[in-house]
Amino acid sequence: MFKKILKNAFLISFFSVISISSTIFINKITKIKIASQKEEERKFLLEQVLSPTVLNQFEIKLYQIKNKSLGNDKNHNLWLLLNKKKEARAAVIETTAPDGYSGSINMLVAAYLNGKIIGVRVLDHQETPGIGDKIELAISDWITKFSNMYISSPEDKDFLLKKYGGKIEQFTGATITPQAVTNSVKRTVIFIKNIPSILKFLNKDVYEN
Template structure:
């Protein structure tokens, strides 16, 4: 009986080692492909919020970090678009913390004069059929920020129509669009402060 148990134990150990080794091999073989696909998907998303013809650098590698900013708590990545080495706009990761069902993650592109170039929702938990109209697959609502300029923090047009602003709310759902409008506005205003500091911000992935 003891020999049988030992034999089974050795067999299980060998099987576990083989499975672990196989998993490691698969991960090694697919790692580069997965990373390439992630980069390609990010580029497609960037192209939706900022025209690739407007800058001439590799915006995906021109990444800096801000912490606990108007973009949200914790670390946020900012991608700097340059023309002839001159910063002309940014693509920012930002959060609307006050969505109906929790935080809404966004990508917002803006120049340094308060003009929003584009915005997209990247993650949310809003109610299907109501708040989820912030997704482009369901509605073009999120695209209406592009080309609009924020005159200042008290700009009354940067609100949903129910609050006297220019942006539609959704039938039966005002909290979600209100949260997104406010987040895009905060990001656009923050972009106006970046020219003086963008070249001094830490680079993404740099050790402190």
């Protein structure tokens, strides 16, 4: 009887060890897979606004930030681009235009710290098909017109739609959508220009201002 109990206890212990080991192994594999997926997502996002040349030129560090100029009170990813001397030279930020015609427009904005725009891409939106969806690169090249533009200040009058005296083209039949995107890009680039003043605070889990 004692031998039978001992045998059963051994079998239970053995299978428990196997089960725990399997769980730990699967968990480790899952974490590696998730980390790999996140890295692929990061690379995909950055490649939307940065050329391979720019990507290879800088070291990239990811931070979390929260600022109303980015369109809402949520956490936003900020990728800081550092040169070989570890000096910040540019940034890519996930930002939101909250005032699109049909709702929020989520975007990526990349710019140098001097205010020169590297690129802008729309991540998702609910704008009207055939009109407001021209902000998508797959629909038109309108969004590429921001590249290489400079923003000098929040009062930069050039960074307005032509309808309002600026230099940015609007769409035929749509004003609200392109103006919402334009305003958001301007606010985001102004935030990027101010990054040098908050660099020492970016080591926090989430920088909030």
